[in-house]
Amino acid sequence: MTTKEKIMDVALHMFSERGYEAVSIRDICGEVGIKESTLYYHFKNKKDILDSLTAKFREHINGLLCDVDEILDEPLTDAEDFIGTKMMDKYMVESYLFEPFCNLMIRLMMIEQFHNEEIRELYEKTMFTDPYEIQMGIFMRLAKLGAFSEEDAKWIVRDYHAYMNMLTYKYLLNGELTEERKQGYMREVHEYMQRVMSRG
Amino acid sequence: MTTKEKIMDVALHMFSERGYEAVSIRDICGEVGIKESTLYYHFKNKKDILDSLTAKFREHINGLLCDVDEILDEPLTDAEDFIGTKMMDKYMVESYLFEPFCNLMIRLMMIEQFHNEEIRELYEKTMFTDPYEIQMGIFMRLAKLGAFSEEDAKWIVRDYHAYMNMLTYKYLLNGELTEERKQGYMREVHEYMQRVMSRG
DNA sequence: TACTTCCTCTAACAATTGTTAGAGAGGGCT
DNA sequence: AGCCCTCTCTAACAATTGTTAGAGGAAGTA
Numbered sequence A, B: 001m002t003t004k005e006k007i008m009d010v011a012l013h014m015f016s017e018r019g020y021e022a023v024s025i026r027d028i029c030g031e032v033g034i035k036e037s038t039l040y041y042h043f044k045n046k047k048d049i050l051d052s053l054t055a056k057f058r059e060h061i062n063g064l065l066c067d068v069d070e071i072l073d074e075p076l077t078d079a080e081d082f083i084g085t086k087m088m089d090k091y092m093v094e095s096y097l098f099e100p101f102c103n104l105m106i107r108l109m110m111i112e113q114f115h116n117e118e119i120r121e122l123y124e125k126t127m128f129t130d131p132y133e134i135q136m137g138i139f140m141r142l143a144k145l146g147a148f149s150e151e152d153a154k155w156i157v158r159d160y161h162a163y164m165n166m167l168t169y170k171y172l173l174n175g176e177l178t179e180e181r182k183q184g185y186m187r188e189v190h191e192y193m194q195r196v197m198s199r200g
Numbered sequence C: 001t002a003c004t005t006c007c008t009c010t011a012a013c014a015a016t017t018g019t020t021a022g023a024g025a026g027g028g029c030t
Numbered sequence D: 001a002g003c004c005c006t007c008t009c010t011a012a013c014a015a016t017t018g019t020t021a022g023a024g025g026a027a028g029t030a
Helices: A003-018 A025-032 A036-042 A046-073 A079-097 A100-112 A117-144 A150-172 A179-197 B003-018 B025-032 B036-042 B046-073 B079-097 B100-112 B117-144 B150-172 B179-197
Strands: none
Touching: A003 A025, A003 A036, A003 A046, A003 A100, A025 A036, A046 A079, A046 A100, A046 A117, A079 A100, A079 A179, A100 A117, A100 A150, A117 A150, A150 A179, A150 B150, B003 B025, B003 B036, B003 B046, B003 B100, B025 B036, B046 B079, B046 B100, B046 B117, B079 B100, B079 B179, B100 B117, B100 B150, B117 B150, B150 B179
8 A cells, every 4th residue: 555545544534533623634644654744745735635535435436326327227127136136235235335435435424514515515415316316216117017106106215215314324323334234234224125015 | 691691602503503623712702702711701611612502402302301291191182183283393393403592403413423422422312212202102192093003103103203314404404494494394294294194 | 998709801821733845865767 | 976756754834722810890798
């Protein structure tokens, strides 16, 4: 890992735990093992570190969105398998909510959304707007398979989306990122999904 | 309004918008129109201001909880009127979420939950644990009136709770506290409630 | 009048913050 | 050898932070 990468790594860990303002340049440098002026060789600002992190996150997200779009374009198949395995588990959980870098970025955004307009927008997009749109796409597919009417689907998506937010808050917010928590999260998601499918 | 009250008022407005750390003693004093040393006559610390605010909030909340408990002990009556009017509108909305002081305190807690353990607990209690318990009480009453089974009620409460959290986030988080927003919030709550009642 | 209590002021304090100028060390190129 | 580029260091800077000592004025009481 280069010095620059090390700085970003340490900064992300600290920012996501204490918040951007509460972490000083000296905190970061102390942990990395460099002097402050060295940091300023790699980044022009304190804010530049944060910007580099959000830029990296944006790239990661864009990659994920492309993958998801491809999957949603695949021909229709058995409903439950489609939702349960491919979409939620692989992408939403493995590659996003519980993927180490994204996980820390989400925590960071949760904190900084109140202090930083740009981050508020990014958080809104990546945690609300985008997932909602994807979930809408999924449930419309399910409606086409005859699980429920398209009109019902719209309400079901809203309920589902609200419930996922609650779970995300519950499992992501505080505490370490353990395999246990991930399993607990996935179990609750599946449980909810089953209830939805038997409701329509 | 005494100087002490003025300090708390200004501090709450500033804290709830920018966060505790981002507001300096000088910011508060400048707005109130006093010198820093005067503030330290009324409060021993910067943190003492925050503590006084949370103490005041705790008292307010305790009063509300007593009122709600009394209502939940009243004999059963027509379901829809009970829920729609008395409980949600009067207490949850008028005396809590959209009551000026509580509204700012909630915003403050939303921000500070990440920087302050005590506030995290208070936020968890007043926005999740307590409301969930109250909502459970309400839906159990509705179940007794025959709207749905007690087993179904447990799931319905979870869905309802998740949905309310989403609405609260949507309507409380950013922007001013206008009558319009309040009406919008109440409309969505009623809309959801009607859906629930026609679902069981 | 003299004394006390309540409240506010002036003026500073030490600590921490983000940031910078400038020097030096090491490696590769001519 | 001499030169340049990349990276790191020492050592400071100005600004802002929370906080305090001590003086002064106004009001009420003796």
